[in-house]
Amino acid sequence: MTKLPRTFYDRDTTVVAQDLLGKWLVRQSAGVERIGRIVEVEAYLGEHDLAAHSSKGLTERTKIMFGPPGHAYVYLIYGVHHCMNVVTECEGHGAAVLLRAVEPVKNLAGRTQGPGLLSRAMGIDRRLNGHDLLNDDFFIAEPAAAEKIAIVKRPRIGVDYAKHWAKRRLRFYIKNNPFVSRP
DNA sequence: TGCACGATGAAC
């Protein structure tokens, strides 16, 4: 596999989101390598996107989203679950891609369909917030044998408060993949 | 300093 370069993330967020499908999320921890194949994502386009955390402006919580691309934005939701995002586009843009589900490839125990479950299975928590995905212990890679996939586009989950942005089809997943959280 | 509210998941 080949680790994705910074330039991969420094592009239009809807393009990055769809290109992330089929890629491998790799986590090295305590001598164990865990790998999940990304099968479902959501794009959060920036300050103007009412569903994005960055629409609240630059705050202590969102500063990672406004930082340089290729970094992990990890936050606690509902006081219970962790959500893993990848920062995209240029510094200051406030865009990111939420990873919603992965398909187990290596050393993954339990379910991985849903942002919270994915994070739990991969051992991701707030300590990884701001982590540079070009490091060797936590990154995203292109598999050695890339296959062709069909992409389905749907509205994002849990963002009904975001007015017309709630209707935008910014959730992408691999067609017919059994590990998608909400087909 | 207090308080309302989630980019969810699991139980009922």
Add this chain to the structure above:
DNA sequence: TTCATCGTGCAC
């Protein structure tokens, strides 16, 4: 459909 559970952001 309801609830657990807590950090963040903003009102006071």
